[in-house]
Amino acid sequence: xxxxxxxxxxxxxxxxGGTNIVxxxxxxxxxxVGRCKxxxxxxxxxxxxEERVIRAANVAxxxxxxxxxxxxxxxxxxxxxxxxxxxxxxPNLAWNNFPLADTIAKAFGVPCAVDNDVNxxxxxxxxxxxxxxxxxxxxxxxxxxxxxxxxxxxxxxxGFSGSAGEIGHMTIEVNGPFCGCGKRxxxxxxxxxxxxxEQVAALAARHDAPYIFENCGTDLANIRSSSLAKAIEAxxxxxxxxxxxxxxxxxxxxxxLVNVLSPEAVxxxxxxxxxMKELYLQEVERGMKEHALxxxxxxxxxxxxxxGDDAVLMGAAKMVLERLKD
Amino acid sequence: xxxxxxxxxxxxxxxxGGTNIVxxxxxxxxxxVGRCKxxxxxxxxxxxxEERVIRAANVAxxxxxxxxxxxxxxxxxxxxxxxxxxxxxxPNLAWNNFPLADTIAKAFGVPCAVDNDVNxxxxxxxxxxxxxxxxxxxxxxxxxxxxxxxxxxxxxxxGFSGSAGEIGHMTIEVNGPFCGCGKRxxxxxxxxxxxxxEQVAALAARHDAPYIFENCGTDLANIRSSSLAKAIEAxxxxxxxxxxxxxxxxxxxxxxLVNVLSPEAVxxxxxxxxxMKELYLQEVERGMKEHALxxxxxxxxxxxxxxGDDAVLMGAAKMVLERLKD
Numbered sequence: 001x002x003x004x005x006x007x008x009x010x011x012x013x014x015x016x017g018g019t020n021i022v023x024x025x026x027x028x029x030x031x032x033v034g035r036c037k038x039x040x041x042x043x044x045x046x047x048x049x050e051e052r053v054i055r056a057a058n059v060a061x062x063x064x065x066x067x068x069x070x071x072x073x074x075x076x077x078x079x080x081x082x083x084x085x086x087x088x089x090x091p092n093l094a095w096n097n098f099p100l101a102d103t104i105a106k107a108f109g110v111p112c113a114v115d116n117d118v119n120x121x122x123x124x125x126x127x128x129x130x131x132x133x134x135x136x137x138x139x140x141x142x143x144x145x146x147x148x149x150x151x152x153x154x155x156x157x158x159g160f161s162g163s164a165g166e167i168g169h170m171t172i173e174v175n176g177p178f179c180g181c182g183k184r185x186x187x188x189x190x191x192x193x194x195x196x197x198e199q200v201a202a203l204a205a206r207h208d209a210p211y212i213f214e215n216c217g218t219d220l221a222n223i224r225s226s227s228l229a230k231a232i233e234a235x236x237x238x239x240x241x242x243x244x245x246x247x248x249x250x251x252x253x254x255x256x257l258v259n260v261l262s263p264e265a266v267x268x269x270x271x272x273x274x275x276m277k278e279l280y281l282q283e284v285e286r287g288m289k290e291h292a293l294x295x296x297x298x299x300x301x302x303x304x305x306x307x308g309d310d311a312v313l314m315g316a317a318k319m320v321l322e323r324l325k326d
Numbered sequence: 327x328x329x330x331x332x333x334x335x336x337x338x339x340x341x342x343g344g345t346n347i348v349x350x351x352x353x354x355x356x357x358x359v360g361r362c363k364x365x366x367x368x369x370x371x372x373x374x375x376e377e378r379v380i381r382a383a384n385v386a387x388x389x390x391x392x393x394x395x396x397x398x399x400x401x402x403x404x405x406x407x408x409x410x411x412x413x414x415x416x417p418n419l420a421w422n423n424f425p426l427a428d429t430i431a432k433a434f435g436v437p438c439a440v441d442n443d444v445n446x447x448x449x450x451x452x453x454x455x456x457x458x459x460x461x462x463x464x465x466x467x468x469x470x471x472x473x474x475x476x477x478x479x480x481x482x483x484x485g486f487s488g489s490a491g492e493i494g495h496m497t498i499e500v501n502g503p504f505c506g507c508g509k510r511x512x513x514x515x516x517x518x519x520x521x522x523x524e525q526v527a528a529l530a531a532r533h534d535a536p537y538i539f540e541n542c543g544t545d546l547a548n549i550r551s552s553s554l555a556k557a558i559e560a561x562x563x564x565x566x567x568x569x570x571x572x573x574x575x576x577x578x579x580x581x582x583l584v585n586v587l588s589p590e591a592v593x594x595x596x597x598x599x600x601x602m603k604e605l606y607l608q609e610v611e612r613g614m615k616e617h618a619l620x621x622x623x624x625x626x627x628x629x630x631x632x633x634g635d636d637a638v639l640m641g642a643a644k645m646v647l648e649r650l651k652d
Contacts, residue, residue: 079621088621136486148586152478159588160462161622166585171578171617174499183617252497257586259492260474262485291497291509295405295414296487 004028004321010067011321012057013313014104015117016040016049016076018092018144023056024313025064030128032310034064040093049093050100054107072104072112073320075120075312079163085114113320117312119156119165121305122149124315125267129306134264138257139305140167140284141270142250143225146188150261156319168192172252191249193272197223199242200231211236225275232276240279247272247280251287258292258300269305277304330354330647336393337647338386339639340430341443342366342379342402344418344470349382350639351390356454358636360390366419375419376426380433398430398438399646401446401638405489411440439646443638445482445491447631448475450641451593455632460590464583465631466493466610467596468576469551471506472514476587482645494518498578517575519598523549525568526557537562551601558602566605573598573606577613584618584626595631603630 005011005028015022018040025034036059038052047055057072079088085101087093105112115123122139131137139149148167150157157164168188169181176185177195189195197220203209205218211231216222231239254266266288273280285302292300305311331337331354341348344366351360362385364378373381383398405414411427413419431438441449448465457463465475474493476483483490494514495507502511503521515521523546529535531544537557542548557565580592592614599606611628618626631637 079619134486150586152483153481155479157478157587159622160460160590160626161588161624163619163622164586164588166588166619166622169585169617169619170582171498172500174502174575174578176500181619249500252500256496256582259495260476260490260583260586261483262487262490262492264486291495293405293489293492293495293507296485296489296492298487300486 004318005070009070010064011070011317012060012072013315013317014053014057014072014074015120015312015316016053016074016093017117018077021053021056022309022313023053023060024310024317025060025067025069026314026317030314030317034060034062036060036063049095050098050103053104057104057108069108069110071110071320071324072108073120073316073318074100074104074112074114075117075316076100076114078116080114080116082113082115082158082162085112087114111320111324113323115156115316115319116147116149116163116165118147119149119158120315120319121269121311122151122267122315123156123319124307124311124313125269125305126151126315127318128314129267129311131265131267134301136261136263138254138261138263138266140250140254140266140268142191142193142246142268142272143270144193146192146250148257152261167253167257170253170256172249172256187249187253191246191253193225194220196228196242196246196272200228200239203238203242208238209236212239225271228272229275232279243276244279244283247283248287250280251284252291254284255288255291255297258288258297262296263300265301265303267303267305269311273304274308280304330644331396335396336390337396337643338383338398339641339643340379340383340398340400341446341638341642342375342400342419343443344403347379347382348635348639349379349386350636350643351386351393351395352640352643356640356643360386360388362386362389375421376424376429379430383430383434395434395436397436397646397650398434399446399642399644400426400430400438400440401443401642402426402440404442406440406442408439408441408484408488411438413440437646437650439649441482441642441645442473442475442489442491444473445475445484446641446645447595447637448477448593448641449482449645450633450637450639451595451631452477453644454640455593455637457591457593460627462587462589464580464587464589464592466576466580466592466594468517468519468572468594468598469596470519472518472576474583478587493579493583496579496582498575498582513575513579517572517579519551520546522554522568522572522598526554526565529564529568534564535562538565551597554598555601558605569602570605570609573609574613576606577610578617580610581614581617581623584614584623588622589626591627591629593629593631595637599630600634606630
């Protein structure tokens with residue numbers, strides 16, 4: 001893949017998440033030569049999110065020895081316009097019709113492109129995670145929300161709105177639990193980290209989840225993916241049941257999407273999967289097998305993401321170079 | 327669109343359905359110059375489905391004045407291999423790994439290509455039904471089953487298995503009613519003509535659906551789309567409620583698919599929609615609005631199919647000519 005950049009040329013990828021901002025400088029072989037991770041909401045309340053993004057990028061550049069960049073690619077939560085690089089509305093980052101691509105391009109004097117973070121994570125896994133031979137790939141990233149990235153015929157699906165892949169708001173249980181979007185029975189309402197945390201917090205409050213009660217209390221905000229994994233290791237059986245059920249729901253959704261899209265590969269990523277790979281792969285496979293038609297799911301490769309934390313930034317770096325070619 | 331065929335050249339499209347086979351001969355301007363509709367399961371029990379297809383095609387050719395054909399395109403129920411033109415397994419037509427394309431090509435001495443009937447219906451509506459400016463289109467055809475056709479970036483989505491678009495088996499109600507596929511809560515289980523007929527037959531048996539009881543009795547097989555439309559016109563309020571609920575479920579599924587695919591246009595076709603266009607458009611729009619995220623559904627054009635009975639054969643005719651160009 002050395003043909004995107006000549007030796008001595010560099011590109012930056014930035015992953016803007018609700019919790020962390022990660023900036024990485026990559027050389028012409030896509031080796032990470034400088035990396036900086038910062039909290040999205042830091043102690044310095046006067047600093048805007050874009051100032052924190054620029055700061056993280058500058059630190060990564062310094063670590064890399066301040067090379068000159070060819071371009072910067074960013075993965076950001078949406079909704080956004082991937083063509084214009086505008087973030088429409090992300091309450092969590094306090095952006096509203098914010099020209100992110102232009103702002104960063106100006107700050108660093110190089111071309112910048114922005115796309116959805118989950119799209120970029122899927123793209124990163126596709127390019128760098130042994131999936132490049134598959135033309136049709138589905139990425140599913142369960143976390144605080146649940147995002148999907150869809151590659152069809154070797155191209156990222158953006159759709160008419162630029163926001164295709166909103167799989168977290170597929171209704172899979174009509175009249176099911178309420179979702180943050182205002183609907184009921186969305187995948188996110190039954191399978192996101194928040195959906196898991198609310199059930200686990202209730203278990204803890206009833207002394208049915210001793211590890212969680214001792215280590216996280218009953219505040220949903222403290223019940224992170226890593227704590228869930230540790231509670232399961234420590235033998236909290238009811239916590240395991242809650243997580244397995246949520247993972248199985250992801251499997252139902254994957255089954256639905258296999259029926260609709262017929263991908264060749266499905267890749268699972270995000271915090272929950274990172275923390276509990278085996279459990280997630282088991283339950284998602286079970287749900288998918290039970291809910292996808294046999295002749296459509298035949299031969300579908302299900303795997304966990306390989307790039308971990310760096311999938312989004314690497315996908316974004318590759319994406320911006322691809323766009324420069326067009 | 328005259329460039330597919332020169333003046334004096336002709337193409338045939340064939341729609342093989344569970345109820346009818348329709349063959350049509352089209353001239354270079356895609357005018358239908360010969361058409362024959364036959365029951366798929368005729369009185370002549372000795373005749374195979376492929377013999378009936380050939381017979382229908384020959385009658386259509388005779389009506390058209392026996393012109394020489396450039397190619398034959400076929401839309402058939404799946405699962406099938408659209409590249410090899412093999413029908414894997416359609417119990418309803420008694421085909422199993424049947425080489426349909428080769429059989430018909432041999433019988434008429436011209437190239438033949440086969441694709442899924444709903445794909446071809448969507449393709450026909452896309453090309454000939456005022457949707458050609460939309461690059462991303464979703465077709466939804468509720469009937470005895472519920473099929474979907476997906477056009478992305480101007481190309482029919484076939485996916486890894488060749489069978490993308492199996493929207494009838496998306497789970498939208500975990501633990502919902504049983505489906506013919508063996509799962510529970512599939513879209514087909516709550517919104518197909520059979521799902522409607524079973525509820526309406528029960529109403530009729532309880533004398534809550536007087537029109538249906540008098541005209542169709544309580545046999546599901548007799549409760550057709552046209553009877554449902556007439557019962558609603560005649561004032562059977564409970565029948566109307568059942569049909570509206572089924573149509574609303576289609577709207578939920580459309581909402582899900584808008585979130586995932588972000589199409590520019592959604593076209594509804596098939597027997598139920600043909601019989602009750604206004605009711606279907608109303609309920610599907612309501613379901614879609616309530617279940618698709620506002621920023622994804624913004625500007626999506628929802629419409630009823632324009633070609634009626636001829637969408638599949640016209641789509642298939644266009645498809646085979648496109649493939650000849652490749």
